[in-house]
Amino acid sequence: MDGYDAHSIEKKWQEVWETEQAFHVDDPTPGEEKRPRFYQLEMLPYPSGHLHMGHVLNYTLGDVVTHFRRRTGHEVLRPMGFDSFGLPAENAAIREGGNPLEITERNIASISNQMRRMGWAIDWQRVVSAHEPTYYRWTQWLFLEFLRNGLIYRKEAPVNWCPNDQTVLANEHVVDGRCWRCNAIVEIRNMAQWFFKITAYADELLADLDTIDWPERTKKIQTNWIGRSEGAEVLFRVEELDLDIPVFTTRPDTLFGATFFVVAPESPLVDRLVEGTELAEEVRGYARVAGARPTEEREQREKTGVFTGRYAVNPVNGARIPIWVADYVLMEYGTGAIMAVPAHDERDREFAEAYDLPVVEVVSDDGTLVNSGRFDGEDWQQAKRSIVEWLGEHGKGSPAVNFRLRDWSFSRQRYWGAPIPVIHCDACGIVPVPEEQLPVLLPEVDDYRPKGKPPLATNEEWINVECPQCGGPGRREADTMDTFVDSSWYFLRYCDPHNAEAPFLREKVDAWMPIDQYIGGIDHAKGHLLYSRFFVKALNDWGMLGFREPFQRLFHQGWVKLAGKRMSKSQGGVSPDQLIDQFGADPIRIYILFQGPADQDIDWTPDGIEAMVRFIRRLWRVVGDAARQPESPAGVDTPLARKAHETIRRVTDDIGRRFVFNTPIAAVMELVNELSKTPEDPAARFAAETAVSMLQPWAPHVCEELWGVLGHSRLWESPWPSFDESKLQRDTIELVLQVNGKVRDRVQVPAGLPEAELIAQARASEKVRSFVDGKEERRVIVVPDKLVNIVI
């Protein structure tokens, strides 16, 4: 047997798997399933030119789970696809010439090739790419369903505009006031945009977090983002105008302390309040200037405001309180108007101090109400309920819930995305493209650069069509869809990827979904992971599928860092291709998971990967030696055999229950070390087989080869090794002897000795005696088969 040659081995087995389509899985036939199903998925990649180390970690992690589940008797669906619409390809086309389609397809070919070189166990017959008409046809179809069900609307609204990418961004993709892609400072613009009514599901998106097995911190991110507040809606009356203005408050108990009233500068109320009064000009002028300031500036500046000349009536005490317009009230939250309680709200107090407005304390330090009429003396928490109740009885308010979550704006003024399938008609308004005309194909354009209007709008031939309803002149929608729409349902398409009649068959989706294990970056916590949950809930409501959550279990891999910085497609970093050339895929796969828990960040070092090459070479030698030993007799019971059984127990538990992937490698290393020390042990072959079999999910190529050396074949579909509980029983154990909780000695004793016997063993120890002699023994603690602690 020659030395270890990663490249020839890897090429050989990759060809076998390709020829056999070894990791393809058939659609389940109802009633005939032999094995339990397992849907393993990692977030699909964006097809930039090549993989980066973050991908390597992500997909190797999924690969280990895939192999483990396959070999423990599951039917495993592990597909792959490409999030192939989106800005980078379009920007590359603008920068370098060429067109986004060609660039994207070239990238997909190259990245697929790299995936094969990594040896990942993918069902290559189910590949799906967002930019293919066979896929986006159904994205468009789903758009029309959402529209029909009232979950999509078009509205003129203040939206986030990235001046660099020349497009609108969703709230979820503005990070610290900047564009998540290009880092440009985002502006607010008023534009007619398309929205998904995700807020319709706000309550459920929050409540159902309890039903899924996700990391706490991810649930927390979504919880914060949804931002549910419980309180009351209270009506304040402007008598002169015969107008009731609702406000939302989380503190109805402080209602008697409301000494003034504030309206947001952008609120349409401003006009109504001052119309025809002598203050009209001043107030409108202020509102225009204040409302136009960027949010960032508004946060930092001192609060400003003007009096409108109008008064509102506080419903609980009839007090007439002045109405102001001020920039610290936001139009986007609540009703765009507030009752101000300066005694119990820091912002209101700040404003009251600046403008010399009255402050009335209504909750005393001990938490009971004062200056609150009939509610005086009530505990403030009790008062929340009783005041709302009173308001209800008098038709002045009711319990209310408010959310931070905004609707998802998903129209983009760029080229490389799925066209939005509607037609604008002067006579009929917005008209959906009839289903039989789908897909609305993305046309060629001369210039991908957005110049004030979306690139599609420049293609006159494409944009001008007949209205499907009245036959009059119509214009196609020129905005395209955010790629997050594509990725909100791709995991469903994998279940039925070639369906030409529907996005998917419910029966197939219900058989595989929900995803048993989803793996991807935590950066998608409030974007993709929220949108997909929304999609599934809506589709379930329409009867298209039979579950309410897409991702039953979720895991976030850490970041691979180079000199403290995240490695990603945009930052270059270490190229997996070069590493495969230099070391082979198996050492990289082991390395990336051996560094630590997979959810923790990794600092890339080349030393580590060389160590993995050394380990594989060592394994190669040791297994080669073991292969020349006679077959291990059945039920062989030597220390080496026991070590092998113990290793099976550890590794199986680590992957299956604990979901850790570094310690199993250490466990196999221990077994290999043990084997190399006792190469002639009768259990040598058994130990070698065990080590190779269990390392296979990490290093499938070299393990397959070594499996052959040991006289077996087709490890990738061989059952996972099982351990014999009885082999784990020891005849002798090492008893730890402590004095006052400190370890003083260790002795070998037969297992299962009674307490008295163990104490006698402890007292017999010279070392123990040297600490105990001459002192008074106060207590003796015994942990059977483990430890004796003498307290003096």
Added chain:
RNA sequence: GCCGGAGUGGCGGAAUCGGCAGACGCGAUGGCCUCAAAAGCCGUUGUCCUUCGGGGCGUGUGGGUUCGAGUCCCACCUCCGGCACCA
């Protein structure tokens, strides 16, 4: 400010239910093999003291519970992440 997560050797990390802290690996260092190198093999490697038998100290800091705490409780410090003029 509110909410979540994390702090263990020179480094990455292990210790799963309160019971031997530092598994496994990197790095360092001494030796073997070799003309030499590569590869490989055998030692040492938390820290301080040591008469070389051992002993003291040690898991961010300070307290506590316990026979016994990296692990549980309280307070604090530092770092990372989420939300933030959200009424």
